[in-house]
Amino acid sequence: MLKSVTVFAPATVANVGCGFDIFGFAVNVPGDIAKVTLREAPGVDIVRITGDDGRLPKSAEKNTAGFAALRYLKTIKSNQGVEIELHKNLPLGSGMGSSAASAVAVLFAINHLFEHALSKHELLPIAIEAEKLACGSAHADNVAPALFGGFVLIRENNPPDIIELPVPAELHCSLIHPEIVIRTEDARNILDPMVPLKDAVKQWGNTAGLVAGLYSQDYELIGRSLQDHIIESRRATLIPHFHEIKQAALQAGALGCSISGSGPSVFALSQSRTKAQIVADAMQAVLNREGIDNQVYVSGVNQNGPKIIDQEE
Amino acid sequence: MLKSVTVFAPATVANVGCGFDIFGFAVNVPGDIAKVTLREAPGVDIVRITGDDGRLPKSAEKNTAGFAALRYLKTIKSNQGVEIELHKNLPLGSGMGSSAASAVAVLFAINHLFEHALSKHELLPIAIEAEKLACGSAHADNVAPALFGGFVLIRENNPPDIIELPVPAELHCSLIHPEIVIRTEDARNILDPMVPLKDAVKQWGNTAGLVAGLYSQDYELIGRSLQDHIIESRRATLIPHFHEIKQAALQAGALGCSISGSGPSVFALSQSRTKAQIVADAMQAVLNREGIDNQVYVSGVNQNGPKIIDQEE
Numbered sequence: 001m002l003k004s005v006t007v008f009a010p011a012t013v014a015n016v017g018c019g020f021d022i023f024g025f026a027v028n029v030p031g032d033i034a035k036v037t038l039r040e041a042p043g044v045d046i047v048r049i050t051g052d053d054g055r056l057p058k059s060a061e062k063n064t065a066g067f068a069a070l071r072y073l074k075t076i077k078s079n080q081g082v083e084i085e086l087h088k089n090l091p092l093g094s095g096m097g098s099s100a101a102s103a104v105a106v107l108f109a110i111n112h113l114f115e116h117a118l119s120k121h122e123l124l125p126i127a128i129e130a131e132k133l134a135c136g137s138a139h140a141d142n143v144a145p146a147l148f149g150g151f152v153l154i155r156e157n158n159p160p161d162i163i164e165l166p167v168p169a170e171l172h173c174s175l176i177h178p179e180i181v182i183r184t185e186d187a188r189n190i191l192d193p194m195v196p197l198k199d200a201v202k203q204w205g206n207t208a209g210l211v212a213g214l215y216s217q218d219y220e221l222i223g224r225s226l227q228d229h230i231i232e233s234r235r236a237t238l239i240p241h242f243h244e245i246k247q248a249a250l251q252a253g254a255l256g257c258s259i260s261g262s263g264p265s266v267f268a269l270s271q272s273r274t275k276a277q278i279v280a281d282a283m284q285a286v287l288n289r290e291g292i293d294n295q296v297y298v299s300g301v302n303q304n305g306p307k308i309i310d311q312e313e
Numbered sequence: 314m315l316k317s318v319t320v321f322a323p324a325t326v327a328n329v330g331c332g333f334d335i336f337g338f339a340v341n342v343p344g345d346i347a348k349v350t351l352r353e354a355p356g357v358d359i360v361r362i363t364g365d366d367g368r369l370p371k372s373a374e375k376n377t378a379g380f381a382a383l384r385y386l387k388t389i390k391s392n393q394g395v396e397i398e399l400h401k402n403l404p405l406g407s408g409m410g411s412s413a414a415s416a417v418a419v420l421f422a423i424n425h426l427f428e429h430a431l432s433k434h435e436l437l438p439i440a441i442e443a444e445k446l447a448c449g450s451a452h453a454d455n456v457a458p459a460l461f462g463g464f465v466l467i468r469e470n471n472p473p474d475i476i477e478l479p480v481p482a483e484l485h486c487s488l489i490h491p492e493i494v495i496r497t498e499d500a501r502n503i504l505d506p507m508v509p510l511k512d513a514v515k516q517w518g519n520t521a522g523l524v525a526g527l528y529s530q531d532y533e534l535i536g537r538s539l540q541d542h543i544i545e546s547r548r549a550t551l552i553p554h555f556h557e558i559k560q561a562a563l564q565a566g567a568l569g570c571s572i573s574g575s576g577p578s579v580f581a582l583s584q585s586r587t588k589a590q591i592v593a594d595a596m597q598a599v600l601n602r603e604g605i606d607n608q609v610y611v612s613g614v615n616q617n618g619p620k621i622i623d624q625e626e
Contacts, residue, residue, distance in 0.1 A: 022518040155522040155538065156515070162523050163534065194507040197543070202469070204336040204517040208524045209468040212476050215528040221476065225468065228511070 004037035005112045006183040009105035010149070010302045011090050011171065012097035013267045016139035017226035017258035018206035020235045024097075024145035026302035027173050028303035030295075032098070033309070034105035035085040038113050042068040043081040058177050060084075062307045065102040068130035072110050075126065082110055091295075095261035097142030099134035103127050104146040108306035119145055120305075123161055124196045135184040141260065149305035151214060158258035160198040167301045172276035172300060174249065174268040175260060176283045179293040187262030190234050199229040218256055220270040226256025226269065252282035273298065278306050317350035318425045319623035322418035323462070323615045324403050325410035326486065326580045327454035328504040330539035330571035331519035335467050337410075339460040339615035343409070343608075346622070347378060347418035348398040351426050356394040357382040364401035373397075381416040381443035385423050388439065389430045395423055404608075406494040408574035410455030412447035416440050417459040421619035433460055433618075437473055448497040455574065462618035464527060469507050480614045481530040485589035487581040488573060489558065489596045495551050500575030503547050512542040532568055532584040539569025539582065552577045557599045565595035586611065 016023040044060040060066030090098035127143035190218035209225030249257035328338040357373040358438035367401030426539035440456035522538030567581035
């Protein structure tokens, strides 16, 4: 039996423009890394966290990743325990699915240690519960793409109805993270509980259009469908220079551009890696000009979700 | 050159549960029939209408089909004119796209007489304008499926962005028309201009799910996605015994059931013609028991739109 497994789990872009609370996709970089080590003593200990500037709780029950491990052990009724090392490459509150990546990395690792006792579909509800601990609501739009990879439709959150959508091969993502923090809760509170029916109709035309574009590999249709008529204008007020970043991305040839998750990260989709790099540079130029620290990533859509990067017997 | 052409154009189911104003599909029966005859004298005359109990205007400018013909002739800058015979098999105000079928039948016929001077995509805006004359708003969710056949997504109405979706071979429709009249305008006025965001999210999850189900031929997913969380409960109040009809359809094995267009017709989708027939019988039994006159139809999804059924040199 394996003694320890180290897993990478990817960052994810939730909402994806038109699809507030229903779409998410995974990228190849960046992502979080978790090393999980089996031990005889029951329970879960988080022995080390790097990259969080000391901001994450180390108590297993209060930490998303620790909580996920506890739930996993309870679900499979194991008397053993684990130790967790967590290496955060994703900034907290970035809109790139930071907590989801940590929970999924740990769940994938521990499940590998227990010889795949659970399927990915069985891991999902545990990851959703862990996500609830982190951001106050049980949404699958980060954990599902982090776990399954690819482009995912969450038709329903409760119980989760997850549909894996096809991803056109040339689709690439530019992702920029301005170094400011937005709490998911604040980004939710800024939304109106009521929306105009006419805007909602445009929105569901676009969610349908985006799915059709993914299946038919129609990049232009994907681009037209990315438009968000309800959420973006609200949340954009929380992100400095959002409209200039978006305009720069579209002028550089992006198919579409919107807020990643609840922000402040901004994503754009393009048809080719080359185009996505040009778009990323254009987006970054805006923030650099304004003197806002940022990180930028260019990546294809991650097709596999978490991956094992090391293991010890 | 041909002298006259007779065309059948199909009834259509708009909205399709979750997709208010964005989805529509065509059926094989019933439909309207138009005979269009070329003449030297300019203008459009409606020489005969059957099946409307004298309720449709015969003045070309006020009649949907006549208006469509006038616009067509203007668009191709013809000095010739046409005479129209219209055989209405679709009841007016039925929610089965009666006016759209008439306009599309005439447009397809006249375009055939003029040797396909316009493409279907060029006919569409004319049909939409004609639809506006009939029901007060420029929506493509009946005319587009009547013209193109199949299952259609109207991502945007203005300018129309029409996406033809694939139709799984076993998908069949049961359609029942209770003999009461609902004006499209009344059915629109009963809707709230504002909707809860949480319901809108469910709705756009379902429109995305329905498209995914059509592409992946996942009948169960199609069924789960047909649910409408916003429109149906309002409009159901205008349709006698709607909830019993729906319950009967689902109990008989339908994938899903909702209001066709703005009603009062009700449609159900099933996986096989046999199942669709059983479902239709169950729906009809409810109305028969209540003593409400009705017509019921069972059909596959019409893949081709209008068809020529006769022509004269």
